Amino acid sequence: MDINDRLQELVDWEHGLIGPEIFIDDAIYRRELEALFGRAWLFIAHDSMLAAPGDFLNTYMGGDPVLAIRQKDMSVRVFLNACRHRGMKICRAEDGNARTFMCTYHGWTYNTAGELINVPNLDTAYFNELDQKRWGLVEVAQVAQYKGLWFATFDPTAPPLEEFLGDMLYYIDAWVDRTPGGIEVLPGVVKWTIHGNWKLGAEQFGGDGYHAVITHASSLGTFDPSFLRDIKGIEFASRQGHGYSMIFDRMTRFADDPLGRYNQEQVPERLERLGPDRANTVGNFTVFPNLSGLPGSANLRMWHPKGPNEFEIWSWTIVDKDAPEEVKRAQRTSAAFTEGAAGVVETDDGENWDLIGQMLERGVQTRKMAWNYQMGHGHETDHDPVYPGRVLRNYFGEGPQRAFYRRWLEFMTSDEWPRTAPAEPERVEHEAGELALSRKGALRADAS
Amino acid sequence: MLTLPEQSGRARSAPKFRSLGLPPVAPELQRAVEHFYHGEAELLDDWEWRAWVELFTADAHYRMPIRRNRLRRQRKTDEADDLGGLEVAHVDDDRTSLDMRIQQLESGMHWAEDPPSRSRHLVTNVRVKAAALDDGTPVEGEYHVRSNFLVYRNRLEAEVDVWAGERRDVLRADDGATGFRIADRIVLLDQNLVLSKNLSVFF
Ligand code: FES
Ligand SMILES: [Fe+2]
Numbered sequence: 001m002d003i004n005d006r007l008q009e010l011v012d013w014e015h016g017l018i019g020p021e022i023f024i025d026d027a028i029y030r031r032e033l034e035a036l037f038g039r040a041w042l043f044i045a046h047d048s049m050l051a052a053p054g055d056f057l058n059t060y061m062g063g064d065p066v067l068a069i070r071q072k073d074m075s076v077r078v079f080l081n082a083c084r085h086r087g088m089k090i091c092r093a094e095d096g097n098a099r100t101f102m103c104t105y106h107g108w109t110y111n112t113a114g115e116l117i118n119v120p121n122l123d124t125a126y127f128n129e130l131d132q133k134r135w136g137l138v139e140v141a142q143v144a145q146y147k148g149l150w151f152a153t154f155d156p157t158a159p160p161l162e163e164f165l166g167d168m169l170y171y172i173d174a175w176v177d178r179t180p181g182g183i184e185v186l187p188g189v190v191k192w193t194i195h196g197n198w199k200l201g202a203e204q205f206g207g208d209g210y211h212a213v214i215t216h217a218s219s220l221g222t223f224d225p226s227f228l229r230d231i232k233g234i235e236f237a238s239r240q241g242h243g244y245s246m247i248f249d250r251m252t253r254f255a256d257d258p259l260g261r262y263n264q265e266q267v268p269e270r271l272e273r274l275g276p277d278r279a280n281t282v283g284n285f286t287v288f289p290n291l292s293g294l295p296g297s298a299n300l301r302m303w304h305p306k307g308p309n310e311f312e313i314w315s316w317t318i319v320d321k322d323a324p325e326e327v328k329r330a331q332r333t334s335a336a337f338t339e340g341a342a343g344v345v346e347t348d349d350g351e352n353w354d355l356i357g358q359m360l361e362r363g364v365q366t367r368k369m370a371w372n373y374q375m376g377h378g379h380e381t382d383h384d385p386v387y388p389g390r391v392l393r394n395y396f397g398e399g400p401q402r403a404f405y406r407r408w409l410e411f412m413t414s415d416e417w418p419r420t421a422p423a424e425p426e427r428v429e430h431e432a433g434e435l436a437l438s439r440k441g442a443l444r445a446d447a448s
Numbered sequence: 449m450l451t452l453p454e455q456s457g458r459a460r461s462a463p464k465f466r467s468l469g470l471p472p473v474a475p476e477l478q479r480a481v482e483h484f485y486h487g488e489a490e491l492l493d494d495w496e497w498r499a500w501v502e503l504f505t506a507d508a509h510y511r512m513p514i515r516r517n518r519l520r521r522q523r524k525t526d527e528a529d530d531l532g533g534l535e536v537a538h539v540d541d542d543r544t545s546l547d548m549r550i551q552q553l554e555s556g557m558h559w560a561e562d563p564p565s566r567s568r569h570l571v572t573n574v575r576v577k578a579a580a581l582d583d584g585t586p587v588e589g590e591y592h593v594r595s596n597f598l599v600y601r602n603r604l605e606a607e608v609d610v611w612a613g614e615r616r617d618v619l620r621a622d623d624g625a626t627g628f629r630i631a632d633r634i635v636l637l638d639q640n641l642v643l644s645k646n647l648s649v650f651f
Pocket of ligand 1: 105
């Protein structure tokens with residue numbers, strides 16, 4: 001069977017049925033690296049992670065290591081972290097500041113603009129015949145940012161970033177733009193490894209609020225039992241594959257911590273900037289394909305694929321840039337307690353994803369068993385009076401997961417960048433302040 | 449005592465322990481601290497978490513910084529020092545949050561440790577130093593102890609993790625049954641990328 005036919009058969013998003021081969025099959029994974037990670041806009045860094053010219057960081061776009069470098073003109077450029085001579089990594093530090101990067105294999109040296117500026121023994125080894133200009137680092141096709149969030153794509157034909165983010169912008173604003181100073185990312189990344197497929201994490205953060213009640217019964221359910229009781233919220237599913245499960249009237253996971261008090265003080269400002277529908281909410285989201293976060297636990301993360309049955313979680317802590325130092329410190333402490341490899345919440349997620357991965361790796365019959373993605377099916381609307389996207393007025397549902405796999409299937413089976421029909425007409429917003437204007441309005445505010 | 453063979457008729461002095469930068473330590477103190485660690489490891493490996501957490505003082509911190517890959521010229525000589533800054537950490541607990549972790553383990557719903565992991569804590573290279581103030585005044589009954597650990601975890605059917613690292617403890621002599629209490633612990637796990645699905649055991 002042709003791989004496209006096979007994928008169509010495995011991903012019956014319309015009926016909420018997924019064949020788990022997509023989480024384990026090697027050929028599907030190879031296709032994913034090319035057709036999905038080779039084309040989609042992928043998160044690189046927040047502004048604060050590359051504060052000064054020469055600041056660099058190492059990350060991944062799909063399976064490939066890339067080096068993001070802040071330029072003198074404060075733009076960000078992203079290069080394959082691979083030497084043009086024999087493909088050795090030219091930079092092995094995870095972050096830092098540098099003027100040049102010398103490959104430690106034979107010494108080819110590149111500057112922060114990716115140009116090859118030195119080749120050892122150019123005369124005696126190359127007879128001065130090597131045209132250095134042609135051997136600079138390979139650069140990604142496009143780099144763009146939205147409110148300090150930098151993304152890149154390997155595909156020159158990818159549409160603009162804002163079109164890719166689409167109706168997710170309304171929800172991104174709820175956490176990047178709630179104070180005048182915006183956010184900053186605390187130094188350091190918590191990284192750990194799951195023997196499972198990266199999509200298990202990405203789809204869960206997009207829409208699976210349902211798991212929290214059971215998976216996190218010993219943490220969320222024990223430390224603040226009110227947190228999981230009578231949850232009021234919505235689920236948002238984007239035609240672009242993004243998703244968000246939003247809980248109303250909460251500002252952090254634990255009501256009485258120092259952050260809760262800080263957030264309480266911020267309420268008027270946030271209400272004015274975001275309007276009542278987004279201001280005091282927490283939740284979990286996925287920006288298609290592999291950026292996720294937990295507004296409310298100040299968490300932002302990537303799901304880096306490392307093979308069909310292995311992924312890494314790279315987890316950052318975000319704070320309001322203008323918050324007092326002790327609030328930032330409290331956020332750091334609180335994030336370490338709940339999130340990360342040792343977080344009381346997240347240890348239990350690892351148990352699920354890793355064991356599912358083990359079963360798929362060894363099994364045959366378990367691979368043939370379709371998984372159920374039918375929750376909330378038929379109860380969603382594309383015309384919610386308040387919230388953009390396909391919306392379920394309920395915290396439990398699997399609309400975001402269905403939207404995620406619909407979009408995934410389009411990337412996996414199309415030869416060209418899979419454009420969707422134009423988004424829903426621009427919505428005219430309630431009187432929520434300038435940044436809650438229409439989607440376009442918000443973008444213009446950013447560009448100025 | 450180390451003795452070396454005589455060479456060319458001249459006795460060579462044995463290398464001095466002190467020359468490695470380690471202060472001499474009374475054998476009884478060394479033994480007492482190691483004895484304490486063996487008992488502590490037993491509590492962890494026997495899943496006696498409540499008794500284990502009682503080894504910490506009320507004002508104790510238990511922290512595990514992340515470990516970074518940075519060029520030598522840019523890294524701090526001591527990564528643990530950055531705990532005073534805003535760098536994210538694997539664990540940044542005080543006694544209250546440490547107690548909450550015990551509560552979680554006892555909830556019967558902490559699936560990552562239920563069924564519980566089988567673990568072995570091997571604690572070695574115990575280096576004891578009497579604590580002193582900046583001006584050199586000794587702090588009575590307080591010790592700065594560095595030790596190395598190897599923790600083996602085996603869980604469910606076939607899952608294995610091996611973690612190596614160092615613990616930097618502040619121990620306080622205690623009249624009670626345990627001899628010491630832990631006033632501060634910094635765990636340096638020797639991994640940048642944590643190679644396991646979680647860190648649901650204590651170190
Ligand atoms: S591989 Fe980089 S200089 Fe040869
Ligand atoms: Fe979870």
